[in-house]
Amino acid sequence: MATITFEVNGEREEVAFAPHKTLLEVLREDLGLTGTKHGCELGECGTCTVLLDGTPVLSCLVLGLACAGHAVRTVEAMAQGGKLHPLQETFADLGAAQCGYCTPAFLLAAEALLAANPKPTRAEIKDALAGNLCRCTGYIKIYEAVELAAARMRGERAEPTRESLYGR
């Protein structure tokens, strides 16, 4: 058994696990944080994305042991005080989550993007989310949700466009 201390969603956690376990397994199985999903466990699909010290990582490729002393952020920390994060609001309102399986990973990747670049272009959003696969939405709704949340996080009074709600 390996024992590490690290920060998970702003709280100090001490956790013991078999040393071969990935961060994905430690989060889901040892800490009960099942909001982080697995899609391939081969580093191909991005579904297991979490933030490690603010940077998106594929938690299926990171050993739990390597996280000692670091800070991990999962989807469970995004809504605060019973209120959704602006990205969660727009993903819900614009239909950017269909089956919802890839959604936590997209949210975290988008959050990291907006922290570094509060006003990304569509191309920059596409680039930042290129490592995350979604099979339901076709990505357009996801890009629109990120753009709308970004505007609101900049303090603009942005509303969804008619096109993104009703189509062309």
Add this chain to the structure above:
Amino acid sequence: MRKVDAVAKVTGATRFADDLAFPRMLYCKLLRSTQPHARIVSIDVTTAKQLDGVQAVLTGPDLPIPFGILPVSQDEHALCLDKVRFIGDPVAAVAATTEETATAALDLIKVVYEPLKSFDSAEAAVAHPEPQIHDYADSGNLHKLINLEFGDVEAGIGEADLVREDLFFFEGNTHLPMEQHAAVAMWSPDGKLTLWTSTQTPHYVHRALAKVLELPAARIRVIATPNGGGFGGKSDPFSHEIAVAKLAMITGRPVKITLTREEVFYCHRGRHPTLMWVRTGVKRDGAITGMHFRSLLDGGAYGSYGVASTYYTGALQTVTYNVPRYHFQGARAFTNKAPCGPKRGHGTPQPRFALEVHLDKIAEQLEIDPAELRLRTLVPPNSLTANYLRVGSMGLGKCIAKVVEGSDWKKRFRKLPEGRGVGLACSSYISGAGLPIYWNNMPHSGVQLKCDRGGGVTVFCGSTEIGQGSDSILAYIVAEVLGIDPFDIAVVTADTISPRSTSAATRAASRS
């Protein structure tokens, strides 16, 4: 409007099958065939059973009753009985206290195979009727043969000014939902079984469990967990669902299985690779006088929905363009590959690709604009096609006109620089099924409402939420009729204790 499950999905609160865990839960792994086609000479599980932490090991004879999604194709066993039919066919199941132990136990199982000649394409299966992959096939290794003629097609083609013949091949593909299939079974000492599973069709899984486990259906509850994408790939009852149920019954403990991404490809049930031949007669103005369409489907190792898929490759050619006389011949081959089945559009995207390209070629020969050719040959509204499909309203003409206008078609078709082009294709699909899989006179689906004294309303329905929004639609409809807020409504679906859509597929090959 927000979907009723949107907040759960964006907060990570939605519980998918693999997110479930119970005290004393065991983990199941399946040993899969390394051979494409072979007789099983022997399976030795003695050492595997002795491994510390292993609680039970199953092989074919523990689950000898066959099952399958269609009544005419009950050709699968939870674990192969006497032979394996593709690389990945499950031959043994282990339940152990950890996933690592279950995986280690698989390596201790010794299987002796006697290889048989295997077939990797429909053409190979046609060429070699022996050895048969299944003995119930219509002919040799041809699972299903269909021949339907509506009107005298040769006479129709004889009246044509131009007869064109083409051959097309559509490569197969797979669904790839982001969520791997997973299931958890729990057995209670009062003889009741509960299965939570990532399925689009809980009611069919229910049927298969009752049959294979020889349990009264009333003692089994199947709960379809929200699907992390399905696209048709989670519409069959699967070996892993039956194996965990049996293991839970034997051990008296909850048993869970989560397939690896590799195993999802073995479940497959993807779109059939299809070879298509089409011969059509047309008048100089583009009017179709007759069409003869043949399809050869590579079905893989089992029946699955394949009989339906085969009919689908011939059913809808007549519903967009007026085909007054129509002849369809279909054949589905068994091959030693992961089984094909329903995937979005179920058997119709392949012939649609063939038909649309074929029409473009005809338009080219007749020197008619392909958009114009389609507009001239549209099926009229409120009509019956040659193969007896009822067409109600017909908006395809308006749709083509809008596309022609919006794409600036007239200025761009055949006028773009080398290497660039603009094209147009149409498609259509049926709404509702004429007959359910298990024929009966009951409604295809039903909804029950529970209204409580506090003003709360609960909707119960057999449909499965796979991301397409069916739970939300149920809430919206009820809210509109009752004049209440959809978010005041609780929706309970995809649970076999709620009203059964016993007949129609719950969500086959659907949007998500």
